[in-house]
Amino acid sequence: MEAVCTAPRKPGAIVAVDNTFATPLNQQPLAFGATVSLQSATKFIGGHSDLLAGVATTKDEALWHALLRSRELTGATPGTLEAFLAVRGARTLALRLQQAQQTAMMLAERLEAHPLVTYVRYPGLPSHPTHATAKRVLKGFGTIISFDVHGGAEFADEVCRNVRLIRHATSLGAVESTMERRAAIPGQGHLPPSLLRLSVGTEDADDLWADLDSAIRSAAQ
Template sequence: MSTITELIHAIPVDPQTGAIAVPIYQTSTFVQEAPGVNKGYDYARSNNPTRAAVEKIIAQLEGGAAASAFASGLAAIDAVVKLPKSGDEIVAVDDIYGGAFRLFNKVYEKFGITVKYVDTSDTQAVFNAITPATRLIWLETPTNPTLKISDIEAIGRIAKASNCLFCVDNTFASPVLQQPISLGADLVIHSATKYLGGHSDLIAGVVISKTEQLGEEIKFYQNACGAILSPFDSFLLIRGLETLPLRIKQHGINAQAIAEYLEQHPLVDNVYYPGLPSHPGHELAKRQSKGFGGIISFTLKSDTAAAATTFVTSTHYFKLAESLGGIKSLLCHPAEMTHKSIPAERRRAGGVSDSLIRLSVGLEETADLLADLEQAFNRLPQPVLAESAL
């Protein structure tokens, strides 16, 4: 069965009415037949039929035993980081999402959980970073925003041998392109705000667990801490999932064409996109993923924040905004936006230079997006040709 057929038929028909769309159960509580005797639902923070439906669909897509849906991607990350205890250590990708960095360093370090940042595209560096205190390995692949590729299967073996949990943020790839649990991950998280929702109209996060036992631990924190996904947003997420494979396919087609254009542009220094043969993780990405996704980052030869600001405020179809993964193309300046919470020195060491620009390539016509980028480049200072070239 193809992915899209499996997905469409994973969305249940309502057993009560035959409704082909999952109903929104907009209720806070459920009537019980007797104390503790109910139809599987007692209070909507603990469970809700609409939320339960989207959790089951996403668990199936990722090949996991269970899933829990949260009010945001950071709430999903927070639930996973509650698994370690004081004195434990996390080994995390150095090129990390700014919100995750802020959570790790500003919230959990003061509770005695230490975080060690390493270049996870170097598997040996991950192995060398493990200590007896390591409880969790935290991976993004591709990373945000420089799109480094890490070997999920190899790091999974390291995690298993070291008796620590292994969590992969699969937001950039989506389960259509990559299924980390099948490669050795214990946990997968998504900012479902991005590709899973796909329409820039909800905030959501999901944690998928490899085992029922781990799923129960995450479900406990979902209920105990209360950062649940609402029934309406659960409905929106299900609606977004219905077209996920088709959207991911077109995102990839557009992104590949734009990455190839950027690689040849005289004002561009570096292009970060795993679909390019020049990308150091290209061959690994081909092995562990079914495609290269819709996110591209690049740096300008004029490596200044001013040049990047001029560019990101000159586009028409690419809208300047936080977030990614929607049907409309977006762009951002990570050093001043998504990754500003990371200290400048650490940010630059992770590859986030002052001129780095991140594109979230949408579903518009490829030619229109290319023309939009070209007119933005034309607003930048142009290189002076040598006399011999005139």
């Protein structure tokens, strides 16, 4: 992101960064030179799977006025309830993120040592190819883990069916943990067939590990 934000670009070109996974607490793209930072408030900011909203932040006054006018003309404004839910979620974001990140680190380390897991992707792990960069530019490593399991797509699907505490769903950033096989999603067929994406919530860390480990081992039986 640093390289992209500081690279020469044509007049009028902007750099937009989707900062949803990092959240504003772990990374501030505008500080790196991005023109606009985008957040899905539906995810971490809302945090309770009951909000549909988005946030665009910019220091560019002309762009801010353009975004404001576009919002007014298209009617893309939040209602009173949505605004309340966003504020409610923002008040606990730091606490939720801290808890979920600590759990994510523990789960990533245990998954990396699991005999039925072939590869784990989490920037907090020293084995991650961009760990050094993540450690330098991020204030936290986030709550999203992806990992490959033995046995291919059928094995991974069985793991998803076996979880009980973790929700088998396409979502992220909420208090409940969710998991899905990403290659099963339309348009994601280029991904490894056995890759599972786990969004870690705020449940007890040992309970999550017991559920995940049991689901993986049961799939192998």
